[in-house]
Amino acid sequence: AGPAVLASSSTVIAGMLCLLLAETNSTKGLGPVAAIGVGVGLLAMLTLLPALLVICGRWVFWPVRPSYGSPEPTATGVWAGVGQWLRPRARRVWISTAVLLAIASLGIISLDATGLTNKDSFTTTPDSVVGETVLSQHFPAGSASPVVIVSTAQRAPAVVRTSRETPGIAVVSRPVVSGAAALVQATLSAPPDSQAAYDTIDRLRANVHSIRGADALVGGATAVELDVERAAAHDRNLIIPIVLAVVFLILALLLRALVAPLLLIITVVLSFGAALGISALCFRYLLGFHGADTALPLFVFVFLVALGIDYNIFLMTRVREESLALGSRRGALVGLGATGGVITSAGLVLAGTFSVLATLPMVAFAEIGFAVAFGVLLDTIVVRSILVTSLNLDFGRHMWWPSRLSRRPEEPLRAAVPSEVTAG
DSSP states (O other), X not given: OHHHHHHHHHHHHHHHHGGGGOSSHHHHHHHHHHHHHHHHHHHIIIIIHHHHHHHHOGGGGTTSOOOTTOOOHHHHSHHHHHHHHHXXXXXXXXXXXXXXXXXXXXXXXXXXXXXXXXXXXXXXXXXXXXXXHHHHHHSOTTTTSOEXXXXXXXXXXXXXXXXXXXXXXXXXXXXXXXXXEEEXXXXXXXXXXXXXXXXXXXXXXXXXXXXXXXOOEEESHHHHHHHHHHHHHHHXXXXXXXXXXXXXXXXXXXXXXXXXXXXXXXXXXXXXXXXXXXXXXXXXXXXXXXXXXXXXXXXXXXXXXXXXXXXXXXXXXXXXXXXXXXXHHHHHHHHHHHHHHHHHHHHHHHHHHHHGXXXXXXXXXXXXXXXXXXXXXXXXXXXXIIIHHHHHHHHGGGGGTTSGGGGSOOOOOOOOOGGGSOOO
């Protein structure tokens, strides 16, 4: 298992380090922290854990302690039975599964990942939300979050005049001068976390930037939220293709092929799209959430792709090992029987871990926890074990093009017997 563990960990580390390309510091900072954590875990798995297993012996697996003569899971296990069911209908299964995942991905259309308003950011109703509601009933909606404009003192009167003429601005204060700089505060007529407020910020910036010699800058909470939303869109559009390219390169080097990595990348994208699409529908129509955090698509993608590739590596490295001895299609069945239980168990543990986020009163964390937990279960039970195995069975040796394994004659596919199964 060493090469698979090393390759999967390296893939996760590389994917997390891609976050360093993000514009937002919160996203950029997550990358190295997560990469270091995975690296430390890798060292423990390759050194400490094997030593403890040797010291403790087989009793550590109690109550199902393995012994000589235990049934061979690749021939009699649950996932071996699934493989036998897939064998005569592989093409129909992978086509229908891919179509269903693509249809489920259409749910992304209903995802509004433009950010959450203050009142929609909590699963409860804290005092701050109540206070904001009362304030908006008696004063301009943007009173609690004024827009801050900084300019040169000489051109401050022109900035004040232009700001007052900007649609969406209710009140503009007198400039406060300090040396050569001036500060002006403006009150929005719309709620500070609404799309109307964001449009007003764009108009205000365009107007004050046109004042010669003002060197005006527009800030404040609403302007910050707008900039964060746009930075999140930039990060998503930049990092997702880079992560896919890095993952494809690692898979190609590991599997010594091009077809298999390409198909695996497609299955990962389908899995991500279906998970996010179904989650978006659940957010809106089942859980009653109004929108999603701007970072949700990127975080869900990075987590699901990194983890999904993990399971791909666990499965496909074993399939390749078995294919060298038994042929591509027989190797696919034995590989599924050997790794199916491990992948499903890992998925259940991981889904349970991320589900804990749903207990937090923050909608953003609840959405990430739900989407990742659902996506992991979908990936381990359906995509990895059924879709990828069906592709292996249908494509056979062509999965390993252009390596030598793709040029080996395909052996007849017949029922598995224990004597055919390689050790391990």
